[in-house]
Amino acid sequence: MKRFFNSILIIFSMYSHSGWSQEANLVTEDFKPSSVNQPEKQFPQVNSQGRVRASILAPNANKVQLDIGGVKYDMRKDANGIWTGESNPQDEGFHYYQLNIDGASVPDPGSLYFYGAGRWGSGIEIPAKDQEFYDLKNVSHGLVSENIYFSKLTNSFRRCFIYTPPGYNENPKTRYPVLYLQHGSFEDETGWSSQGKANLILDNLIASKEATPMIIVMDNGYAYKPQSKDSKEKKERPESVFEEVLITEVIPMIDTKFRTIANRENRAIAGLSMGANQTMRIMMNQLDTFSYYGGFSGTANYPSTEPIDTSSFLDGKYKEGAALNKKIKLFWLGLGTKEPVPFPKSVGAFKTMLDQQGIKYKYYESPETAHEWLTWRRCLYQFASQLFK
Amino acid sequence: MKRFFNSILIIFSMYSHSGWSQEANLVTEDFKPSSVNQPEKQFPQVNSQGRVRASILAPNANKVQLDIGGVKYDMRKDANGIWTGESNPQDEGFHYYQLNIDGASVPDPGSLYFYGAGRWGSGIEIPAKDQEFYDLKNVSHGLVSENIYFSKLTNSFRRCFIYTPPGYNENPKTRYPVLYLQHGSFEDETGWSSQGKANLILDNLIASKEATPMIIVMDNGYAYKPQSKDSKEKKERPESVFEEVLITEVIPMIDTKFRTIANRENRAIAGLSMGANQTMRIMMNQLDTFSYYGGFSGTANYPSTEPIDTSSFLDGKYKEGAALNKKIKLFWLGLGTKEPVPFPKSVGAFKTMLDQQGIKYKYYESPETAHEWLTWRRCLYQFASQLFK
Numbered sequence: 001m002k003r004f005f006n007s008i009l010i011i012f013s014m015y016s017h018s019g020w021s022q023e024a025n026l027v028t029e030d031f032k033p034s035s036v037n038q039p040e041k042q043f044p045q046v047n048s049q050g051r052v053r054a055s056i057l058a059p060n061a062n063k064v065q066l067d068i069g070g071v072k073y074d075m076r077k078d079a080n081g082i083w084t085g086e087s088n089p090q091d092e093g094f095h096y097y098q099l100n101i102d103g104a105s106v107p108d109p110g111s112l113y114f115y116g117a118g119r120w121g122s123g124i125e126i127p128a129k130d131q132e133f134y135d136l137k138n139v140s141h142g143l144v145s146e147n148i149y150f151s152k153l154t155n156s157f158r159r160c161f162i163y164t165p166p167g168y169n170e171n172p173k174t175r176y177p178v179l180y181l182q183h184g185s186f187e188d189e190t191g192w193s194s195q196g197k198a199n200l201i202l203d204n205l206i207a208s209k210e211a212t213p214m215i216i217v218m219d220n221g222y223a224y225k226p227q228s229k230d231s232k233e234k235k236e237r238p239e240s241v242f243e244e245v246l247i248t249e250v251i252p253m254i255d256t257k258f259r260t261i262a263n264r265e266n267r268a269i270a271g272l273s274m275g276a277n278q279t280m281r282i283m284m285n286q287l288d289t290f291s292y293y294g295g296f297s298g299t300a301n302y303p304s305t306e307p308i309d310t311s312s313f314l315d316g317k318y319k320e321g322a323a324l325n326k327k328i329k330l331f332w333l334g335l336g337t338k339e340p341v342p343f344p345k346s347v348g349a350f351k352t353m354l355d356q357q358g359i360k361y362k363y364y365e366s367p368e369t370a371h372e373w374l375t376w377r378r379c380l381y382q383f384a385s386q387l388f389k
Numbered sequence: 390m391k392r393f394f395n396s397i398l399i400i401f402s403m404y405s406h407s408g409w410s411q412e413a414n415l416v417t418e419d420f421k422p423s424s425v426n427q428p429e430k431q432f433p434q435v436n437s438q439g440r441v442r443a444s445i446l447a448p449n450a451n452k453v454q455l456d457i458g459g460v461k462y463d464m465r466k467d468a469n470g471i472w473t474g475e476s477n478p479q480d481e482g483f484h485y486y487q488l489n490i491d492g493a494s495v496p497d498p499g500s501l502y503f504y505g506a507g508r509w510g511s512g513i514e515i516p517a518k519d520q521e522f523y524d525l526k527n528v529s530h531g532l533v534s535e536n537i538y539f540s541k542l543t544n545s546f547r548r549c550f551i552y553t554p555p556g557y558n559e560n561p562k563t564r565y566p567v568l569y570l571q572h573g574s575f576e577d578e579t580g581w582s583s584q585g586k587a588n589l590i591l592d593n594l595i596a597s598k599e600a601t602p603m604i605i606v607m608d609n610g611y612a613y614k615p616q617s618k619d620s621k622e623k624k625e626r627p628e629s630v631f632e633e634v635l636i637t638e639v640i641p642m643i644d645t646k647f648r649t650i651a652n653r654e655n656r657a658i659a660g661l662s663m664g665a666n667q668t669m670r671i672m673m674n675q676l677d678t679f680s681y682y683g684g685f686s687g688t689a690n691y692p693s694t695e696p697i698d699t700s701s702f703l704d705g706k707y708k709e710g711a712a713l714n715k716k717i718k719l720f721w722l723g724l725g726t727k728e729p730v731p732f733p734k735s736v737g738a739f740k741t742m743l744d745q746q747g748i749k750y751k752y753y754e755s756p757e758t759a760h761e762w763l764t765w766r767r768c769l770y771q772f773a774s775q776l777f778k
Contacts, residue, residue, distance in 0.1 A: 038509050039577075058493035060451055081492060099495070103470060104447035106488070106495040113502045113509055120427050120502055136546055138539045143551075145534040146582075150527045157525055162532075169646045172561055188428075193535075257558045 027051060027086055034111065035125045036094075041110040044097075050089040050126045054099060054108055057082050061102050068097035068124070091338065092128035093374025094195045096121060114195045118186040123195055128374055133381050134197040139207035140166030144193045147257070151249055153241050155226040158219070160189055160250060162258065163199050165206055165213035175259045177266035177388040178215045180246065180290075181380070182275030184298075189220040192380075195373050201381050212388040214268075217254055219246065221275055243282045247289065265329070268387050270294025272376040277302050284317040291329040292387050296379035297336065297343055297371055301353075305345035308353040321357035330386055331361040334379035336369035343371060362386070416440060416475055423500065424514045425483075430499040433486075439478040439515045443488060443497055446471050450491050457486035457513070480727065481517035482763025483584045485510060503584045507575040512584055517763055522770050523586040528596035529555030530589075533582045536646070540638055542630050544615040547608070549578055549639060551647065552588050554595055554602035564648045566655035566777040567604045569635065569679075570769070571664030573687075578609040581769075584762050590770050601777040603657075606643055608635065610664055632671045636678065654718070657776050659683030661765040666691050673706040680718040681776050685768035686725065686732060686760055690742075694734035697742040710746035720750035721772050725764035726757060751775070 031045035031053050043055040054066040059081025065072040068087050075085030096117045099108050107113060111122040142165045151158045165176065181198065183191040192198040198216055205211035223245040224238035231238075255262040269290045271279040276298025283293045284300075301308055310318045318324070324331075331354070335347050354361050364382050369375040420434035420442050432444040443455040448470025454461040457476050464474030485506045488497050496502060500511040531554045540547045554565065570587060572580040581587040587605055594600035612634040613627035620627075644651040658679045660668040665687025672682045673689075690697055699707045707713070713720075720743070724736050743750050753771050758764040 040507075056493055056495075058491050061491035061493060062449055062451070064493075101490045101493050101495070102447050102450035104445055104450060104453075104490050104495075106445075106490070106493075106498055107502075109495055109508065109510070113496075118429075119498065121498070136537070141537040143534040143536055145532040147532055148525070148530040 035127075036112045036114075036123055037110055038112055043110045044108060044122075044124055046124065046126055050092065052087040052090060052095075052097065052124055052126075053084065054086075054110070055082060055084040056099060056101075056108065056110075058101055063100075063102060065100040066097065067100050067105065068095060072100060090124075090126050091369055091372065091374070092126050092131075093369060093372055093377070095124055095126070095372065097124055098122055115190050116187045116195065130378075133204055134200050134377050135204070136200055137204060137207070139203055141203050142166050142168065142199055142206075144199050147253075149249070149253060151223070151245055153225065153245050153249060154223050158223070158245070160217055160219035161193050162218070162254070163193065163202060163216040164258065165215070166203060167213065168215075168259075172259075175261045176213055176215045177268070178217060178254060178258075178260050179268040179270060179292075179384070179387060180217050180219070180250075180279070182219070182221050182269075182271030182279055184271075184273030184275055188222075189218050192216075192218045196380070197377055198380055201377060202384060205381065205385055210385045214384070214388060215254070215258055215260060217250065219250055221271070221278055242278060243285065246282065247286060251289070264288055264291045266388060268292030268294065268330075270296065270332075270380075270383060271298070272296040272379070273298045273371065281314065284314055287324075287327045291327065292332075293328060293330065294332045294334070294379065294383040296334045296376045296383075297339060297347075299333065299347050299350035301350050302346050303342045305342050305349055308349055310353060310357060313353070318353060318357055318359065321359045325358070325360050328360075331359065332364070332383050332386065333361055334364040334366060334375070334382065336366040336371065336375035338368060338370040339375070340371060424516075425501045425503075425512055426499055427501055432499045433497060433511075433513055435513065435515055439481065441476040441479060441484075441486065441513055441515075442473065443475075443499070444471060444473040445488060445490075445497065445499075447490055452489075452491060454489040455486065456489050456494065457484060461489060479513075479515050480758055480761065480763070481515050481520075482758060482761055482766070483512055483514055484761065485512055487511055504579050505576045505584065519767075522593055523589050523766050524593070525589055526593060526596070528592055530592050531555050531557065531595075533588050536642075538638070538642060540612070540634055542614070542634050542638060543612050547612070547634070549606055549608035550582050551607070551643070552582065552591060552605040553647065554604070555592060556602065557604075557648075561648075564650045565602055565604045566657070567606060567643060567647075567649050568657040568659060568681075568773070568776060569606050569608070569640075569668070571608070571610050571658075571660030571668055573660075573662030573664055577611075578607050581605075581607045585769070586766055587769055590766060591773060594770065594774055599774045603773070603777060604643070604647055604649060606639065608639055610660070610667055631667060632674065635671065636675060640678070653677055653680045655777060657681030657683065657719075659685065659721075659769075659772060660687070661685040661768070662687045662760065670703065673703055676713075676716045680716065681721075682717060682719065683721045683723070683768065683772040685723045685765045685772075686728060686736075688722065688736050688739035690739050691735050692731045694731050694738055697738055699742060699746060702742070707742060707746055707748065710748045714747070714749050717749075719775055720748065721753070721775065722750055723753040723755060723764070723768035723771065725755040725759050725761070727759040728764070729760060732760060 031047045034044050045053045064075045064083040066085050075083040077083050108122040113120045114123040145162045223242040225241050227238050267290045269279040276295035280300040283290050366375040366378045420436045423433050434442045453464045453472040455474050462476050464472040466472050497511040502509045503512040534551045612631040614630050656679045658668040665684035669689040672679050755764040755767045
């Protein structure tokens with residue numbers, strides 16, 4: 001089913017008293033299907049303004065809305081029962097979204113599905129001016145492997161994904177450094193190699209010789225000690241054992257199963273948001289395990305924006321700047337320029353502390369992006385090119 | 390949000406004049422969340438009768454239905470705007486389904502999503518009495534790797550998934566036989582290692598030493614020659630080149646990238662439905678490439694149920710039974726006992742032809758299953774245990 005809107009010019013709220021000018025509300029009719037649509041699906045679409053247009057057949061519905069970026073946009077019904085509607089312009093990059101049909105929040109049957117915001121649901125790509133770095137190109141591609149393992153610490157099956165670089169299988173004597181790369185809150189181990197495009201970013205960086213070929217391990221950041229029945233009934237918060245799982249279960253498994261260079265000089269850890277917080281804490285406990293650190297949109301003081309007292313912060317681990325500088329090969333922080341409260345001030349307070357302690361670090365700002373995947377794709381691109389050199 | 394129905398006994402159409410007895414319409418209140426729900430989601434649920442209960446908040450909807458097995462079941466709205474409803478008992482195993490909200494067919498936000506029936510959408514598991522063979526167990530697990538490649542024949546990026554057995558990475562000198570395993574129509578390369586459970590079936594078979602450790606390659610069965618603009622405009626049907634892609638692109642790639650035993654004695658090909666049809670045609674053209682054949686719910690004469698004339702069928706390839714018996718190590722066919730028209734008679738006609746030609750084959754019937762994944766899981770389980778021995 002194909003529908004065309006080429007000749008229609010839709011004007012939103014012409015008489016609006018909001019800050020939007022009439023010009024800003026004009027919808028440019030150059031919509032194209034999103035690059036993450038299901039096969040053959042014509043909707044959702046994106047135009048050059050970054051507007052999203054959704055469309056769904058719902059002949060008996062009273063109200064259908066496109067729910068994206070925290071705003072619900074009313075859609076319009078045509079004579080065939082097809083509802084169509086557009087969002088305001090969205091930031092470049094990847095966004096989670098959903099449809100709302102008479103009060104039911106559901107995935108859009110036109111899009112592919114991604115895990116984030118605590119659910120499997122719809123996602124959309126607004127083309128980015130710099131997207132070439134994560135484009136699927138005709139270069140050699142690494143593999144992304146699903147690895148199921150049983151964790152004794154959590155008494156459960158867990159899963160991680162492992163990126164092995166191009167040439168890994170063809171060069172059976174070569175060993176590789178490893179980056180442990182973590183997702184954010186309400187996301188999971190699938191994020192980085194799906195909406196995160198970690199595999200494509202590394203394929204491209206390796207093809208252009210900008211990055212050292214490396215293995216990337218993407219595990220699930222939620223790991224809890226099994227609770228007693230009593231503790232469950234009291235609804236006590238389970239104890240996180242992610243650090244122990246990573247250090248005592250995942251790393252030994254990876255070093256056995258893959259051809260790693262199993263030493264601190266060849267091990268990096270990074271994460272986004274919650275993953276940045278986690279990996280920073282882990283690294284400061286495990287300076288003999290990792291020597292490269294990347295914090296994308298997050299630092300260990302989150303959500304505080306207050307000045308950091310290094311005598312007490314993380315058990316005083318940031319007190320000895322000179323000693324840390326010797327141990328840490330790269331301390332890298334990244335943030336989007338449009339990130340919401342409290343990220344700018346929280347990361348700012350952390351940077352001030354690093355400056356005061358004389359701890360060397362690199363800081364990157366992703367232009368015009370918020371707390372979203374384009375920030376983190378760019379962070380990975382920048383960070384990965386500086387590893388293991 | 391947790392809702393309990395333990396004390397409610399719902400009686401469907403007590404006064405129904407249909408063939409259903411009153412007893413058959415009683416809903417047993419022992420529903421449990423489906424094993425393929427999204428994390429933390431309480432619905433959909435399944436009871437011991439194999440009924441599916443769906444539930445969704447849709448306060449302003451006029452009509453909400455559960456759409457499964459070709460039947461739409463009306464759901465009921467409670468005072469909080471939550472719609473709930475049950476299906477009739479379903480066959481054991483995996484089924485695709487969806488919700489219908491005021492005429493919109495959408496995925497259930499409670500389930501995980503699977504590609505089948507031509508879309509990414511909801512799936513549900515009805516526990517099967519014999520499910521132990523595909524359970525996730527604490528045995529050694531193989532890896533399932535996503536492999537992106539550029540196909541010159543189709544001028545497009547394609548993807549296959551590769552199962553490498555437990556021990557593959559730890560035993561770098563061992564080489565393995567390979568099974569090429571294809572999906573059905575309106576499915577894709579994700580099916581076998583997701584709803585097909587091919588990885589878990591093999592993990593379990595290998596752990597119990599019932600199967601020879603093998604590599605499994607799962608490619609996308611849709612592959613077309615690029616069309617000219619003219620041909621596209623005329624809406625001409627594109628030419629399938631799946632056989633050429635498999636033989637000249639995929640197999641050489643796999644033999645380079647993975648430690649295969651690259652000869653016909655150590656290569657098998659199998660598929661379900663469309664994949665059975667494809668692989669049978671491919672094998673008869675490529676007897677020097679494969680020596681094991683598996684057809685799950687499909688044969689090369691599909692959809693015909695007529696007697697087969699071996700002088701013309703597939704260019705006379707089945708004429709020389711004795712010669713085929715020498716070449717083929719295993720010719721294996723499987724079918725569910727509840728498969729719809731035309732499968733039973735079409736497979737029957739094919740078997741009659743094999744009998745008449747004296748071609749040896751093994752035939753398996755999956756009890757109480759239709760043209761669905763439990764049939765194919767069982768087929769793989771049976772077939773894989775007989776390979777490479």
